[in-house]
Amino acid sequence: MTTKRTVFFISDGTGITAESLGHSLLSQFEGVEWIKQRIPFINTREKALEAIQRIEAVAERDGCCPIVFTTLVDEEISTLLEEAPALCLNFFKTFVAPIEAEINIKSNHTVGRTHGRTDSSDYKNRIEAINYTLAHDDGITDRDLSQADVILVGVSRCGKTPTSLYLAMQYGVKAANFPLIPEDFDRGMLPGTLKEHKAKLFGLTIQPERLAQIREERRPNSKYASLANCRAEVSDAEKMMRREGIHWLDSSTKSIEEISTTVLQEIRLDSKASF
Structure with missing residues (x-):
């Protein structure tokens, strides 16, 4: 019980x-x-x-x-x-x-100090990171990608957006994200705007079965959500990331916290992050 x-x-x-x-x-x-x-x-x-x-x-x-x-x-x-x-x-x-x-130093016992630093540079960095991340969600724009700390790539609905926002809110990391779509796979190459920022790319993948469940909630009974399509997209995305030498991980069973920590380590942003 x-x-x-x-x-x-x-x-x-x-x-x-x-x-x-x-x-x-x-x-x-x-x-x-x-x-x-x-x-x-x-x-x-x-x-x-x-x-x-x-x-x-x-x-x-x-x-x-x-x-x-x-x-x-x-x-x-x-x-x-x-x-x-x-x-x-x-x-x-x-x-x-x-x-x-x-x-051998007494603490100041200041109430609310942990979350009360509204005038600190860390706080301002986080606000800027959140604004940047929202403006660069899901490939909305490729402007100012040079300012990004990390650019997440992967198929639609694999966890890019929540991970990007968590990185921005918790660590002050400017995280853009771009979906990898069938047109990219047909061309056999990354979107052109991402090539010059390849060092900042980090990939997310997901088990096709889990992806189909997530997509089914958004677009029931669609080709987009079908297991066959999900398997094809995931396979093509992983092949592309291997070919391009992009570090990536499977988000299927990992929490946002685990994914974000791995991203920080792989892109070497630990020292930049605002804790």
């Missing part, structure tokens, strides 16, 4: 960090259905008390203690939350104290 447990992600900011780290830990436990609740912007005593009330209500409803992941910086608020009937795991308390001891 599947066990159901409630988990809270509580932060003085957006809660994204707590949720990301919490998900990584929870993924190690099979057979558990996690009922997730995010409570962001807990930066006052009053808000902390409201969060505690929610936790108490869930504990009473479920008959067991919820699990609470927090990135609360304010010591008073964090201590108050620990009085709730829950297993409270504060990432900052776990990791900041040992770092302070090692480098």
Whole structure:
């Protein structure tokens, strides 16, 4: 039987960090259905008390203690939350104290610092990257490709767009993407506009069966979505990428995070990425 447990992600900011780290830990436990609740912007005593009330209500409803992941910086608020009937795991308390001891420097305990750097160059880089990526999605334009950090290529619906946007949003990478289409395969060569930027190309492929399922949702009962057509396109695209010496990977069973990490490593963008 599947066990159901409630988990809270509580932060003085957006809660994204707590949720990301919490998900990584929870993924190690099979057979558990996690009922997730995010409570962001807990930066006052009053808000902390409201969060505690929610936790108490869930504990009473479920008959067991919820699990609470927090990135609360304010010591008073964090201590108050620990009085709730829950297993409270504060990432900052776990990791900041040992770092302070090692480098002999006290942290500034600034609330919301992780996601509050709206005037930083990293933030501006990400906004520019997102705008660039949206403008260069699916081969909309070949203008300013010289500004691209990476250009993803592959057949339609193999995961180019979500990967491009993730790279831009998370790492500030300007990612263009171009579909490889039957006309390219008939010519036996890459689109002309991509040749001079070959060093920036990275390919995505996908299992034909998975591609057919995805395309069927978009265009049911079409040649575009047929398994035979998908097999032909995938085969032709992989042959072209091999011939052109383009690094590529199969996106069928990989998450966007895994694909993006591989792209960063292969195109050697790790040092450029804005973490």
